[in-house]
Amino acid sequence: MATLAAPPRTTTIRDAIRDTLRGEMQRDSRVVLLGEDIGAYGGSYAVTRGLVDEFGSDRVRDTPIAESAIVGAAVGAAMGGLRPVAELMTTNFALVAIDQIVNHAAKLRHMFGDQFGAPVVIRMVNGWGQLAATHSQSFDAWFAHVPGLHVVAPSTPADAAGLLRNAMRGEDPVIFIEHSRQYSQKGAVPDDGHLVPFGKARTVRSGRDVTLVAYSYTVPMAEAAADRLAAEHGIDAEVLDLRSLRPLDRDALVDSVRRTHRVVCVEESWRSFGVGAEVSATLQELAFDELDAPVQRVAAREVPMPYSKPLEAACLPGIDDIVAAVRAQIS
Amino acid sequence: MVLALSPLTAAPNVVPAAVSDLDLWDMYRAMLRVRRFEELAGQHYAAGKVGGFLHLGIGEEAVCAGASSVLKPHDHLLTHYRDHGWALARGLEPDRCMAELFGKSTGVSGGRGGSMHFADASKRMWGGYAIVGGHLTLATGLAWAAKVQEPGTIACVVFGEGASNIGEFHEAANLAATWNLPILFLCENNGFGMGTRSARAAAVPDVARRAAAYGMPAWQVDGMDVRDVVAGTREALAFVRSGEGPAILEAHTYRFRGHSMADPELYRDKQEVEAMRSRDPVVNVATELRAIDTARVDAITAEVEAEMQAAVAFAEASPFPDVSTLEDGIVARPDGLTRGVR
Numbered sequence: 097m098a099t100l101a102a103p104p105r106t107t108t109i110r111d112a113i114r115d116t117l118r119g120e121m122q123r124d125s126r127v128v129l130l131g132e133d134i135g136a137y138g139g140s141y142a143v144t145r146g147l148v149d150e151f152g153s154d155r156v157r158d159t160p161i162a163e164s165a166i167v168g169a170a171v172g173a174a175m176g177g178l179r180p181v182a183e184l185m186t187t188n189f190a191l192v193a194i195d196q197i198v199n200h201a202a203k204l205r206h207m208f209g210d211q212f213g214a215p216v217v218i219r220m221v222n223g224w225g226q227l228a229a230t231h232s233q234s235f236d237a238w239f240a241h242v243p244g245l246h247v248v249a250p251s252t253p254a255d256a257a258g259l260l261r262n263a264m265r266g267e268d269p270v271i272f273i274e275h276s277r278q279y280s281q282k283g284a285v286p287d288d289g290h291l292v293p294f295g296k297a298r299t300v301r302s303g304r305d306v307t308l309v310a311y312s313y314t315v316p317m318a319e320a321a322a323d324r325l326a327a328e329h330g331i332d333a334e335v336l337d338l339r340s341l342r343p344l345d346r347d348a349l350v351d352s353v354r355r356t357h358r359v360v361c362v363e364e365s366w367r368s369f370g371v372g373a374e375v376s377a378t379l380q381e382l383a384f385d386e387l388d389a390p391v392q393r394v395a396a397r398e399v400p401m402p403y404s405k406p407l408e409a410a411c412l413p414g415i416d417d418i419v420a421a422v423r424a425q426i427s
Numbered sequence: 428m429v430l431a432l433s434p435l436t437a438a439p440n441v442v443p444a445a446v447s448d449l450d451l452w453d454m455y456r457a458m459l460r461v462r463r464f465e466e467l468a469g470q471h472y473a474a475g476k477v478g479g480f481l482h483l484g485i486g487e488e489a490v491c492a493g494a495s496s497v498l499k500p501h502d503h504l505l506t507h508y509r510d511h512g513w514a515l516a517r518g519l520e521p522d523r524c525m526a527e528l529f530g531k532s533t534g535v536s537g538g539r540g541g542s543m544h545f546a547d548a549s550k551r552m553w554g555g556y557a558i559v560g561g562h563l564t565l566a567t568g569l570a571w572a573a574k575v576q577e578p579g580t581i582a583c584v585v586f587g588e589g590a591s592n593i594g595e596f597h598e599a600a601n602l603a604a605t606w607n608l609p610i611l612f613l614c615e616n617n618g619f620g621m622g623t624r625s626a627r628a629a630a631v632p633d634v635a636r637r638a639a640a641y642g643m644p645a646w647q648v649d650g651m652d653v654r655d656v657v658a659g660t661r662e663a664l665a666f667v668r669s670g671e672g673p674a675i676l677e678a679h680t681y682r683f684r685g686h687s688m689a690d691p692e693l694y695r696d697k698q699e700v701e702a703m704r705s706r707d708p709v710v711n712v713a714t715e716l717r718a719i720d721t722a723r724v725d726a727i728t729a730e731v732e733a734e735m736q737a738a739v740a741f742a743e744a745s746p747f748p749d750v751s752t753l754e755d756g757i758v759a760r761p762d763g764l765t766r767g768v769r
Contacts, residue, residue, distance in 0.1 A: 165598035172568020209537025210756025
């Protein structure tokens, strides 16, 4: 009787991240976690819950509320031979540590002539929910601008596990972007060896008429928009999940536009100088003749995020905005 | 005079500077190497061979030479951007250091770093850093790794008193003390943050006195006297190595040159600089040693001169990095995998 392979487990993004952290900690005693309230409290978004009981407070270290020290200590520990994973409760707090990320983590390898790097994973959470101006931001494009960093943002449990495992086994700093509203999203996760190399986009669904370029939380939005476009307007949309912003999978963008000839890029950050701008520039540089319409950007309104619910909703891109952008392009 | 400050007592204790075993000949050579390297660097900056910023530590040699003689080869070292002396005292080759200043491919950092970014990972000299205070938290990480993986190894992080006024100092000191990390915070207090006298920038200009806020002990030494530096470093390192936690060592010193080569030095009197030159750590040790054996002083001086002139010749003769290597070594691999993995 043939042995049947175990079917992929179904789990949430939160659990996929936790399981990957656990698996890598079991596999490699150099892996340590540090961050604010990741131990006894269990993590602000419960990602690390239980790990301190399993691995002890020396390997799952609560830190002071001092993000620059968190990242600086993680980078130094990586130089010294540990494999740290730092959690910065939210992306917003990464600004307090931006010098450590940009001037230190990203620079060490090149500035010192490739003698050593900083194999550190810096996890941070994008998101919103009436949290007002300083707690509702995403700076994906800022990080993706910096040579020396890898920047990845999963949208499924399988990619969360595969990208995180790749990040934890690599040799350079990785900005690992999570989204607070996606932690409970479910999906299949392959076995423990699953790696997703950086710089490879994923075709979520194939289509003929338009490509929706998305990543992180905008992937399920783009999928929902594609459903509506098909059902209500007879438009066959392709959905491309970038997964990795640096390096950006330029080949996948060009391949897709060769099939669809139209692109709408969806992001939750402000429009100006953003990921959509980079996608748009890339396509006009590499595939100008393939474009039947200008690349459209669906992005956040350029205001500091207000608290009031209807104002916040008006700031954020939604499924309606994607559908409208596609219809404007095709009509 | 070495002063020991305990967080638990109000008045500092005077520690006898017992360094009778110190080989002053070694110290003279170590300090002179730094002095001559930097003087030649300055000359070649003026000649256009060295570019960018060049921060000379001329006058401060007793600190790097003295403290480095107490550090162990397995200890971690990070410094601020005034790093030439620390690199040489750590054992980095003057040839490759000078080549780095010249921007050559044979430089310690492959011509990518320049004056402010000398490093040699094989000697655990993890580099000079140019964002004031930025390297202080890196040191906490190195000390953490040492504590976990190789007890007995410590991290020594060198910074100027100017860095003690930036938030990073507080974050690093607090984390180090909270986590009981083996770090020596070694402050080279030369009295000026660029052109601003410390008393105008710091509420408590004596950095050692701030140690009490973190429950750390501190030692304060005369950084113009290599015996004092060695004695204080021994005391402070013995404490840190014992595993009891971090400590601060503050060396009061003085730079005779400007902050960088571009500094017109409008902020201090020439008389002040001249007065401090009477405390020149290299000249004073040479004078002391000449009273013992002039010929030996001359021999060491000549050997150092030949070594440093050879460093300049090596730098001159070395090639610039090939522009085709421009994008090498930014990340190990774009796909994030480990080098060597297919």
